[in-house]
Amino acid sequence: MTSIAILLSGRGSNMVALADRCASGDIDAEIAFVASDKTDAPGLERARHLGLRTVVLPYREKGQATAESLLSDMADDEGIDWIVLAGFMRLLSPAFVNGRRGRIVNIHPSLLPAFPGVNAIGQAWDYGVTVTGVTVHLVDEKMDHGPILAQEALTIKAGEGLDDLEERIHALEHRLYGDTLKRLFRSRLTVEGRRIVFE
Ligand code: GAR
Numbered sequence: 001m002t003s004i005a006i007l008l009s010g011r012g013s014n015m016v017a018l019a020d021r022c023a024s025g026d027i028d029a030e031i032a033f034v035a036s037d038k039t040d041a042p043g044l045e046r047a048r049h050l051g052l053r054t055v056v057l058p059y060r061e062k063g064q065a066t067a068e069s070l071l072s073d074m075a076d077d078e079g080i081d082w083i084v085l086a087g088f089m090r091l092l093s094p095a096f097v098n099g100r101r102g103r104i105v106n107i108h109p110s111l112l113p114a115f116p117g118v119n120a121i122g123q124a125w126d127y128g129v130t131v132t133g134v135t136v137h138l139v140d141e142k143m144d145h146g147p148i149l150a151q152e153a154l155t156i157k158a159g160e161g162l163d164d165l166e167e168r169i170h171a172l173e174h175r176l177y178g179d180t181l182k183r184l185f186r187s188r189l190t191v192e193g194r195r196i197v198f199e
Contacts, residue, residue, distance in 0.1 A: 002029040002081045002185040005074070007057075007088035008036050012043020014086035014107060017174035018181065019050050027182045032078045035071060037090055059090065068096045075100075084181065085139065089118065094141045102191060104139035105184070107177045109169045111135060111151055116144035121169050125162050131155050132165075134172050136180040138191070147194045150180040 006015045015034060021027040034047035035055040044054045055074065057067040075083065085106040097104065110120040112135040115127070124132040133153040140146035154172055156165060187198040 003032050003079055004029050004082045004084050004181075005032055005071075005078075005080045006034045006047075006084045006086050007071075008034065008043040008086045009038050009041055009089040010043060010087045012041065012046045012086070013170060014173055014177055015043050016046055016050070018084065018086065018178055019047070019052060021178045021182070023050075027178055027185065029082075029181065029185055032080055033074065035074075037067065037088070043087070064090075064093060068093055072096065072099065082181075082185075083139075086177070091143055092139065097139060097141050101140070102138060102189065105149065105181070106137055106139050106144065106146070107173055108135045108137070108144045109173060111153060112137065112144055112148065120144075121166050122162065125165060129156070132169070134169060134176050136177055138196070147191055147196050149184065149196055150176055152176050 006018065008015050018027065019031055022029050022031055031052055033053040033055050034044065035057050036044050037057050037059040039056050044056070047054050057071055059067040081103065083100060083104040085104065092104065108116065108120060110124055111133040115123040131153050133151060135148060136150040137148045138146040152172055154168060183198065190197040190199065
């Protein structure tokens with residue numbers, strides 16, 4: 001079975017959606033631990049409620065290099081196959097990414113390359129787009145940038161407010177991330193430049 005570690009910084013709704021699908025056996029993976037750069041991330045509490053092991057990475061107290069080295073050691077010791085970013089709002093260092101290239105995945109609430117970074121849904125809203133969506137991608141050294149595994153578009157409805165849009169984007173994320181990881185864990189991947197071929 002595939003072993004994963006989930007990293008988050010916030011409320012953890014994507015983590016919960018993935019944990020539900022792993023627990024039901026729909027996704028053939030086991031969550032070894034849930035880690036955060038924030039001691040008070042609500043997602044950590046939600047993970048504990050689900051009976052998952054949680055870890056706080058000491059970014060604030062000891063800096064990025066120490067936090068990443070702790071994460072790397074844990075991932076090695078526990079035979080983690082994939083690192084799954086679910087609202088982890090920090091850039092991983094080139095050294096970390098290089099050591100696990102093609103085995104770190106991220107979800108972002110826009111159709112990349114549009115609107116990378118924080119508050120992507122608000123950025124798209126403020127720009128006035130009529131179509132937005134969700135992207136799941138492999139992680140590289142740049143923010144919200146690596147080769148794309150899956151994208152799904154969503155058309156903004158006439159008269160729709162930002163709150164409703166956010167709700168629909170998150171519902172889409174919860175489905176698309178699980179569907180993509182399920183497929184990923186069953187497949188062999190070849191990365192050809194920026195294009196990914198599933199076998
Ligand atoms: C999600 O919308 C995720 O796509 C986004 O953070 C949110 C976390 O929500 N990630 C990024 O913006 C990455 N650049 P959650 O904590 O409820 O899963």
